[in-house]
Amino acid sequence: MRAINYNMPRAFRGAMRPLTLSDLDELWHLDLRCFVDGETYERDTFRFLLSNPNTISRQIRSIDDEMCAFGITIIESDGVGHITTIGVAPEHRRRGLARLLLHEIEKSLSAHHISTVRLEVRVSNYPAQRLYEQLGYVVIQRLLGYYSNGDDGYMMVKPL
Ligand SMILES: CC(C)(COP(=O)(O)OP(=O)(O)OC[C@H]1O[C@@H](n2cnc3c(N)ncnc32)[C@H](O)[C@@H]1OP(=O)(O)O)[C@@H](O)C(=O)NCCC(=O)NCCS
Numbered sequence: 001m002r003a004i005n006y007n008m009p010r011a012f013r014g015a016m017r018p019l020t021l022s023d024l025d026e027l028w029h030l031d032l033r034c035f036v037d038g039e040t041y042e043r044d045t046f047r048f049l050l051s052n053p054n055t056i057s058r059q060i061r062s063i064d065d066e067m068c069a070f071g072i073t074i075i076e077s078d079g080v081g082h083i084t085t086i087g088v089a090p091e092h093r094r095r096g097l098a099r100l101l102l103h104e105i106e107k108s109l110s111a112h113h114i115s116t117v118r119l120e121v122r123v124s125n126y127p128a129q130r131l132y133e134q135l136g137y138v139v140i141q142r143l144l145g146y147y148s149n150g151d152d153g154y155m156m157v158k159p160l
Contacts, residue, residue: 012062012095016104019057019070021050026067027059034087037122039147041085049074049084056081056108058101068092071101073109073117081109081160083119086128098131110160117160120146120153132156 008014019027028042041049049055049072060069068071071086083105088097109117120143121128136154148151 008100010097012068012092014060014062014068016058016060016100019072020058021047023059023067024050025072028092030067030070030086030089031087033089038149039122056105056112058104058108060097062092062103069097069101071098071105073105075109075112075114079114079116081105081112081114081117083117087158093127102131102135106158106160115160116156116157118155120155122147123152123154129154129156132158 005024006054009017022109024047025044026042028041031040050057052074054075055072056075057070057072059067059071062068069086069088070091071083073081073083076082081103083102086101106117117137119132119137121132123142135158138156139156141155143153143155145151
């Protein structure tokens with residue numbers, strides 16, 4: 001198996017940090033650019049997630065201080081880390097940013113003694129499925145009509 005590189009990509013100079021409520025507008029705008037399939041979050045949903053003490057989030061910002069990528073996970077009441085959303089700006093894709101975000105989020109979940117992560121992904125979202133598979137997530141269930149347009153999803157999980 002090929003070794004996975006979790007470093008900040010060499011061609012990309014930037015920084016990673018948690019999201020805060022002060023990032024709300026920028027996050028919402030980037031989300032709109034990422035999810036052209038219509039599965040965008042309302043501003044209030046982001047406000048709820050970023051205000052929740054059980055949320056673990058990360059963003060990657062460019063050297064020009066623009067948000068390039070984001071990931072949000074919530075620790076559910078059953079003790080599972082639920083990746084609710086992850087997005088990378090179209091112009092920054094395929095540089096390892098999503099892989100890096102997930103790696104950092106998983107490290108943080110482990111530090112909170114979380115041993116399982118789960119997520120949902122559209123059956124047609126090939127890039128995201130490849131990303132998750134590369135990082136060790138496996139499909140455990142097909143979710144019929146999970147998305148608002150009736151598309152099916154997969155539930156994927158990973159033990160940490
Ligand atoms: C899915 C998404 C987050 C991936 O972000 P990214 O930063 O481009 O991904 P990475 O560069 O970290 O890619 C890591 C691995 O994922 C896989 N991958 C990512 N994009 C891919 C693509 N377009 N086609 C095939 N595999 C892809 C590859 O295995 C890749 O490793 P490699 O480049 O060494 O081959 C990004 O495409 C995106 O924001 N999509 C729209 C929002 C979305 O669908 N989010 C997920 C919802 S479940």
